[in-house]
Amino acid sequence: FLGAGGGNDIQWCFSQVKGAVDDDVAEADIISTVEFNHSGELLATGDKGGRVVIFQQEQENKTQSHSRGEYNVYSTFQSHEPEFDYLKSLEIEEKINKIRWLPQKNAAQFLLSTNDKTIKLWKISERDKRPEGYNLKEEDGRYRDPTTVTTLRVPVFRPMDLMVEASPRRIFANAHTYHINSISINSDYETYLSADDLRINLWHLEITDRSFNIVDIKPANMEELTEVITAAEFHPNSCSTFVYSSSKGTIRLCDMRASALCDRHSKLFEEPEDPSNRSFFSEIISSISDVKFSHSGRYMMTRDYLSVKIWDLNMENRPVETYQVHEYLRSKLCSLYENDCIFDKFECCWNGIVMTGSYNNFFRMFDRNSKRDVTLEASRENNKPRTVLKPRKVCASGKRKKDEISVDSLDFNKKILHTAWHPKENIIAVATTNNLYIFQDKMN
Amino acid sequence: MLGRGLKRKLSDYEESMAGLSSAFDSSRSLSYPLKRQLVLNMCLTKLQTYKMLVEPNLHRSVLIANTVRQIQEEMRQESNQQPLSICPGIAPASHSYAGMESPGIALQLPSGVGQQESHCCDLRSVEDPIENSLLIVSDDDMSSAISSILKDLDFVEDISPPTCLVPTGDDQPKFPENTGLKLEDDRQDLKGAECVFGSFEISNSTSYLKDLAIDDIFEDIDTSMYDSDFCCPPLMPPRTPSLATEEPLKTFPSCNSSSANNIQICRTDLSELDHIMEILVGS
Numbered sequence: 001f002l003g004a005g006g007g008n009d010i011q012w013c014f015s016q017v018k019g020a021v022d023d024d025v026a027e028a029d030i031i032s033t034v035e036f037n038h039s040g041e042l043l044a045t046g047d048k049g050g051r052v053v054i055f056q057q058e059q060e061n062k063t064q065s066h067s068r069g070e071y072n073v074y075s076t077f078q079s080h081e082p083e084f085d086y087l088k089s090l091e092i093e094e095k096i097n098k099i100r101w102l103p104q105k106n107a108a109q110f111l112l113s114t115n116d117k118t119i120k121l122w123k124i125s126e127r128d129k130r131p132e133g134y135n136l137k138e139e140d141g142r143y144r145d146p147t148t149v150t151t152l153r154v155p156v157f158r159p160m161d162l163m164v165e166a167s168p169r170r171i172f173a174n175a176h177t178y179h180i181n182s183i184s185i186n187s188d189y190e191t192y193l194s195a196d197d198l199r200i201n202l203w204h205l206e207i208t209d210r211s212f213n214i215v216d217i218k219p220a221n222m223e224e225l226t227e228v229i230t231a232a233e234f235h236p237n238s239c240s241t242f243v244y245s246s247s248k249g250t251i252r253l254c255d256m257r258a259s260a261l262c263d264r265h266s267k268l269f270e271e272p273e274d275p276s277n278r279s280f281f282s283e284i285i286s287s288i289s290d291v292k293f294s295h296s297g298r299y300m301m302t303r304d305y306l307s308v309k310i311w312d313l314n315m316e317n318r319p320v321e322t323y324q325v326h327e328y329l330r331s332k333l334c335s336l337y338e339n340d341c342i343f344d345k346f347e348c349c350w351n352g353i354v355m356t357g358s359y360n361n362f363f364r365m366f367d368r369n370s371k372r373d374v375t376l377e378a379s380r381e382n383n384k385p386r387t388v389l390k391p392r393k394v395c396a397s398g399k400r401k402k403d404e405i406s407v408d409s410l411d412f413n414k415k416i417l418h419t420a421w422h423p424k425e426n427i428i429a430v431a432t433t434n435n436l437y438i439f440q441d442k443m444n
Numbered sequence: 445m446l447g448r449g450l451k452r453k454l455s456d457y458e459e460s461m462a463g464l465s466s467a468f469d470s471s472r473s474l475s476y477p478l479k480r481q482l483v484l485n486m487c488l489t490k491l492q493t494y495k496m497l498v499e500p501n502l503h504r505s506v507l508i509a510n511t512v513r514q515i516q517e518e519m520r521q522e523s524n525q526q527p528l529s530i531c532p533g534i535a536p537a538s539h540s541y542a543g544m545e546s547p548g549i550a551l552q553l554p555s556g557v558g559q560q561e562s563h564c565c566d567l568r569s570v571e572d573p574i575e576n577s578l579l580i581v582s583d584d585d586m587s588s589a590i591s592s593i594l595k596d597l598d599f600v601e602d603i604s605p606p607t608c609l610v611p612t613g614d615d616q617p618k619f620p621e622n623t624g625l626k627l628e629d630d631r632q633d634l635k636g637a638e639c640v641f642g643s644f645e646i647s648n649s650t651s652y653l654k655d656l657a658i659d660d661i662f663e664d665i666d667t668s669m670y671d672s673d674f675c676c677p678p679l680m681p682p683r684t685p686s687l688a689t690e691e692p693l694k695t696f697p698s699c700n701s702s703s704a705n706n707i708q709i710c711r712t713d714l715s716e717l718d719h720i721m722e723i724l725v726g727s
Binding site for chain 1: 464465466468469479480482483486498499502503504506507508509510511513514515590591594595597598720
């Protein structure tokens with residue numbers, strides 16, 4: 001658990017912001033996913049235009065020991081292109097829904113990226129040397145006249161400017177009728193799952209022409225459909241265990257050893273509804289938008305529209321902790337339903353401390369130990385490096401204090417849906433609509 | 445009003461809806477039935493909007509359909525509990541709905557809801573847009589709205605994407621032709637399955653191919669089939685083969701003719717189709 005440090009809360013400072021400055025957001029630049037790799041050295045973002053941008057943390061500067069390395073662009077590539085399904089006359093969006101890194105096994109890095117229908121395995125490799133001194137070719141590539149060759153030499157590798165190349169190594173296509181919402185790599189590092197609204201498939205990373213369907217909740221008659229899959233993740237340690245969440249606020253834990261088609265869950269996590277909070281929108285706001293395991297695998301965290309819940313895998317009937325992200329929105333649900341904001345899918349992440357996004361470019365942190373929480377804002381106004389972020393406060397009703405912002409003044413177009421936490425350090429990446437903010441804790 | 449900074453242009457209807465939802469959220473004087481009616485209408489409007497999309501969002505459609513079901517169930521229970529005759533409270537109350545009436549549209553509230561009478565006076569303060577927007581919605585309307593959107597989503601299943609639809613990168617390694625294999629599990633076998641892998645059935649075809657008789661697969665060479673497939677009766681009369689669709693379409697697997705009629709291409713504008721043809725022909 002990072003940042004406990006004698007009970008001091010972490011003080012987050014602005015570090016960097018990436019992306020266009022203008023208010024006019026180009027649709028293609030909308031960030032749709034953010035993910036650190038296993039070492040934290042690389043930070044990948046995917047956007048609505050199908051591009052992946054990878055940032056690399058520069059090695060720590062010995063003279064600047066008070067700040068961690070900055071992230072700079074390492075590689076940019078077009079992962080997915082828009083497609084047209086001629087048969088159904090449908091456009092398949094190129095938007096990257098999720099990126100997941102594989103653990104590094106050799107010099108190259110591998111990641112999985114997916115849009116609504118197709119998952120791709122990308123290899124990102126560096127080239128910083130090239131062979132020089134060919135016998136039959138000039139340096140510029142032209143072939144030499146063989147009769148002019150009088151001596152032979154062995155080509156040698158000479159250093160060159162670093163070039164980072166991304167190449168697609170596997171394409172996993174045509175296995176999803178509905179839109180893919182999650183991918184999760186198994187702890188065996190050989191298989192992974194992909195989940196769409198109604199089905200979950202299991203793949204082997206080496207095999208692209210075949211996948212195993214492990215969950216199928218499509219009813220025989222679609223008119224009976226009342227629930228869809230919203231997220232899925234493999235257990236971090238147990239390679240036969242995975243969970244998937246639903247639009248009804250339930251999480252099912254399945255064991256692939258129990259049966260080939262995991263339609264019967266091993267565990268069902270569901271909190272009984274609080275009757276005092278019942279409304280027409282109860283079901284909609286109970287829909288889980290993200291599920292994440294803790295590092296140990298003992299706990300999992302879910303995000304629904306208004307809250308974050310921590311579940312103990314040993315207790316199915318209720319979460320062990322619940323954190324209200326923006327309870328002041330509960331009295332605005334009809335308006336949020338009308339403008340479709342109620343369907344926004346917020347993600348969550350944790351590293352001892354729970355982090356999730358909200359509106360008005362606010363994001364929330366919950367310290368599980370001290371039970372304290374804070375609201376921070378990702379804004380260019382705070383963009384002096386090492387400026388400590390000032391906590392923000394939303395005034396739900398009544399007299400608004402100075403520095404508070406009232407609920408009705410919140411900008412619901414500025415949503416933070418995607419956040420990521422560095423696996424080892426207190427560095428967080430927060431995506432606003434088209435900008436990526438990097439914050440780190442104030443080192444003393 | 446909530447949603448400052450919303451970029452979309454609000455049409456008149458949407459403006460009144462936004463006003464209504466604000467009223468819902470902020471007003472305590474809106475009666476429960478009225479609120480319910482408002483939510484119901486919003487749901488049905490959304491479902492209707494989704495139906496017009498080529499590919500409705502499944503997640504949202506299901507959530508909205510469930511909300512409609514919930515309201516439907518509630519309204520059914522209320523009408524079951526109370527006698528069917530109009531509650532006397534309604535007749536005089538209708539006078540206090542002054543300003544509530546608008547030509548041709550009556551506000552239908554489930555009979556016998558007790559709070560109605562006490563709230564009827566408050567309704568005078570309700571804005572005009574409410575009565576203009578709330579329509580009579582019957583139980584059948586609700587059921588048919590739900591089934592129609594969900595049936596539309598089922599359409600997606602009948603035809604799997606063809607195998608030729610694979611994006612290419614420059615450094616594309618050669619990979620085996622993906623026929624969209626899905627290992628389907630025979631659920632009956634599960635119960636007595638000794639070996640997990642023994643119960644997997646490698647299906648050698650996409651699901652849509654199973655629906656077709658073997659002869660249908662070869663019918664795509666016949667261009668007259670495409671003329672009827674891509675024809676939508678309300679939009680276009682049966683087209684002559686003069687439209688330059690024949691050549692590019694020969695490479696596509698054929699559609700099951702019955703599902704072709706349901707194909708949402710019917711909703712594609714003529715201009716969109718032309719645009720697509722331009723791309724295909726490369727002009």
